Amino acid sequence: MINNALAVAGIVIKELYRRKDFYVLFVLTALITLLLGCVNFFNDDRIARYLKEICLLLIWISSLIIAVTTTARQIPAERENRTIFPLLAKPLTRGHLVFGKFLGCWFASGLSLVVFYFFFCVVSGAREHQWPLLIYLQALWLHWILLALVVAMVLLGSIMFAAPSSNSTICFIFIVGILLVGRHLHRIAIQLQEPIRTIVSVIYFAIPHLEFYDIREMIVHNLPPISMLACLIATVYAIGYTAFFLIATWLVFRRKSLTA
């Protein structure tokens, strides 16, 4: 199982670094950040937080684009290019394939995250002359854990929806929606009329709360690190949802006809 999954994952990672997407996104992020870093605001060169905020925003957008688009095309591309046939003719089950694709996309986005956060470290350190490494590591870790959840979710979407593009669009809206309003849904619900109120509350408790993993504000405003216990609980919470999505993916994919 692990052997096969790792072999599949290796292919996904190779694909990521042989395609141009990552480089394009990284160069764009770096370019925009550096350009904004050159802007002079009232002759004060110690202003840093706006730059950190924008750099982190770009990193988040880029990482979500990489994770979602890479994952969304994996299984559809295997089917479209018919590479799935020689693969499944080997001693490799559909479950191995799903898990391998998950690991591959997750590791690949993790690798790109490391590059992005290293860049962020350099930028913020150059401006502020301080390196709060613990909270940076926490941010990287939580971000990566979040991507596990995202990748598993998109993987499920990729076998439910026909086209990778519609899948990525739907997933994107879902993810960004949760990040923006997920935390407020309960408060919104209690201001609503009854039938809708229950529906919104149920949604609130059912969705994966991706906003936990976004500690950009803490970094931007130089606040102290998160408690390790909170990080741990958040990690367990994400693993739960990831496992749920992976199992659902496997169950749907197991019965899926490959020739249709």
Next chain:
Amino acid sequence: MPDLVKIEKLRVEYRSRESQNGFKVAVDGLDLTVGSGEVFGFLGPNGAGKTTTMNVLLGFVSPSSGSASLFGVDVREPIARQRIGYLPELTYYYKFLSAEELLRFYGKIFRIPKGELEKRIDSILKLVELEHARKRLIKTYSKGMQQRAGIAQALINNPDLLILDEPTSGLDPIGRMKVREIIQRLKEEGKTVFFSSHELGEVETVCDRVAILYQGKLQVEGRVDDLVKNYKTNLEQIFLKVIGYQSSQAV
């Protein structure tokens, strides 16, 4: 001679909107056995159901009725895959890998030890004549080169049973001869080869037995020499006769 491939009363239906009853029968009551050490030619015009039958053997399509087994194990169980080599028709491999990396990837799935894998990759690439391009990405390959890469991946685990779907399509005359030689050599090593083809001449030279499928139904099945003796003509004429084709000259 134990049966490596055994197909009994196989029936496969595809959902289809065009036909009035909502499905299309691709394979209809097929009975077939391939013995160990045999080279078996699977013939039939386009759309006869050859690929569909192979898809059933590999578990990609589930039969509507009937059964199929490999090495005596039902095809629904994935156990038998360790000893199979499969070449699908019309396949493109991972475009962003080189032939070498592709083989290494498949080799890993078979858990072939590293040293042995490298040796095997060298010899297989030599066999299919892709040595000069082994480090190039597959997306830069010509159609025939991709087909050769496909043959190479089917051989990576030194399989006992090869299921090849039109192995010579897209190859030049030398390439075809090469494939013929490969099949011959595998036969000498005692392997079993089950392959479909439209090249009746080559089928005649390498196959022990053939089956001709037409519209999902088995028309003729037997040893090549027996068939030639019975019909008193070559395989091509038998084929045309079986599928009911009257050439204008004959009329």
Next chain:
Amino acid sequence: MPKLFLAFLFVLCFSVAALRENTPSISVATPRQPDVNTGAGLLSSLMGDSRRMFANHFFSKADAYFHSGYYPTIFDRSASPERSHLQGGGGEQPEGEDHNHSEHDEKAGFLGEPLDCLESFGRNFFPSQHSHLETGNERELLPWLKLSAELDPQKIETYTIASFWLRTRLGKTNEAEQFLREGLHANPNSYEILFELGRICEENHKDTACAHNLYALALQKWTDEKNRGGSPDEFVCQQITAFAARLEERAGNFPAAIGYLEKLKEISPAKDLIGKQILDLRAKIDGPGIPLKK
């Protein structure tokens, strides 16, 4: 990858907006008069509205920065609509250090008690403690104020607030003055900006004559607006008058000071206090003048 570029488009828009920093504002002199009769007019007014919307967004971003990210989102705000806190800390009050404390406490508790365990757990991951920037970190607000001013040059608080922080906390009088002048260029009739400029002249440049002229001009603009039928801010008028009176008093120009105080008495709620000040000044004029020479 068309999607990829789409996703970046808005980021680019944003960065371009920020990059315009050094170029002279194009839209500076356009008066805010949406012409809805023609389609083009409608479009430009819509564009203007979205620009203003973004300007307001960046303005409240500055406010959020002032509180280190502890700031209500639109969802929290819909529950309790509130004024921007920066306004309280900025130009309107003469002593920016004093915060309005009742407003403060209300805002401090905007999160309220968590409704459920998810919400209370979620508070680990974003700023949930009330705090203010200090020790020079106030500089972090400036980019957003600058951006807000770029997008909506007619928003006057942007200039006065930026100037307040620049001159009182960051010691950047020249930059404050420069920014106010940009604001004045876009809003030639703004008595608030003129008042701020006057304060720079008085407090930082110690240029009494210049301050005197600016206060007078500010009061003039205020009256003009009143006469035009507008509703200028009474509190600012009181402030300007009080500052002008103080300036005259310090210059020893008691009759002029009394003139301003009389005006202030008409509009200020604290009439008794001002009446007493006037009496004191009168006494100084009538008296032997010895205390003055001392």
